[in-house]
Amino acid sequence: MIVVTGATGNVGRRLVETLAAEGEEVTAVSRRISPADVPAGVWTVQADLAKADGLKEVFAGADRVFLLTSGEFMAAGGDVAEVVAAAGEAAIVLLSSQGVGSGRHASVFEEAVKASSPEWTVLRPGGFASNAFQWAPAIRDDRVVAAPFGDVALPVIDPADIADVAAAVLRGSGHHGRTYVLTGPEPVSPRQQAAALGDALGEPVRFAELSEDEARAAMSEFMPPVVVEATLAILGRPTEDERRVSPDVERLLGRPGRTFAEWAARNAAAFK
Numbered sequence: 001m002i003v004v005t006g007a008t009g010n011v012g013r014r015l016v017e018t019l020a021a022e023g024e025e026v027t028a029v030s031r032r033i034s035p036a037d038v039p040a041g042v043w044t045v046q047a048d049l050a051k052a053d054g055l056k057e058v059f060a061g062a063d064r065v066f067l068l069t070s071g072e073f074m075a076a077g078g079d080v081a082e083v084v085a086a087a088g089e090a091a092i093v094l095l096s097s098q099g100v101g102s103g104r105h106a107s108v109f110e111e112a113v114k115a116s117s118p119e120w121t122v123l124r125p126g127g128f129a130s131n132a133f134q135w136a137p138a139i140r141d142d143r144v145v146a147a148p149f150g151d152v153a154l155p156v157i158d159p160a161d162i163a164d165v166a167a168a169v170l171r172g173s174g175h176h177g178r179t180y181v182l183t184g185p186e187p188v189s190p191r192q193q194a195a196a197l198g199d200a201l202g203e204p205v206r207f208a209e210l211s212e213d214e215a216r217a218a219m220s221e222f223m224p225p226v227v228v229e230a231t232l233a234i235l236g237r238p239t240e241d242e243r244r245v246s247p248d249v250e251r252l253l254g255r256p257g258r259t260f261a262e263w264a265a266r267n268a269a270a271f272k
Helices: 011-020 071-075 082-086 106-114 129-142 159-171 190-201 212-220 225-236 248-253 260-267
Strands: 002-005 026-030 044-047 064-068 091-095 122-124 143-146 178-182 204-210
Touching: 002 011, 011 026, 011 064, 011 159, 064 082, 064 159, 082 106, 091 106, 091 159, 122 159, 129 143, 129 190, 129 260, 143 190, 143 212, 143 225, 159 178, 159 190, 159 248, 178 248, 190 204, 190 260, 204 212, 212 225
Parallel strands: 002 026, 002 064, 026 044, 064 091, 091 122, 122 178, 143 204
Antiparallel strands: none
């Protein structure tokens, strides 16, 4: 049985659907979830991973776990070691971040999983294509994208590809002790993303470049300062590794990752 945490998010929802379609026994876990959120035959469990009480019941019967922890988990004082301990002998596939490999983010989650899980695999995705949803109100109202570093290109990844990789790893063999870096198939800049969204909508979307200070002020309204600075550094001064297209998605799926333009076309309704 496979337990999928974060089961209502961009990655988790598709992962649950994919595993269920492949005939796997799946338990979908989220703080707010109901049977209406998942395919027929999938069990649902409402749980907050930051609360240690009841965690063993969440993972009861699992032989494989997809582990996703959020910023809210960290803010609530969640202890990933407690989560791993509750998962017992289950193999864990951890959704981490490319920023751990580049030294941008702390490696505490990866370290806890590697130290305590009998079998582990780490997935390190780069920036999500779905981060573009933050532009949806401005695109709907004014057909404009406002962002800093308009011509700095990064290989953002479609969350659907992350889910597909996670499904392949959870259902496959030979992944124990491996770390995979997940990116899209090509670097794409914010200016190019705005153009792709315009193409998906069938009308131009203007790009307005923010200064770094303007972007910092906007991000500070909903991000802690340390996260703001790390995000700005990645967006404006990425390392060569952060700019590089990783081969891991194609190796694991046997096809290239989806482009940002494909993501935009599939999600155009959110921007109309």
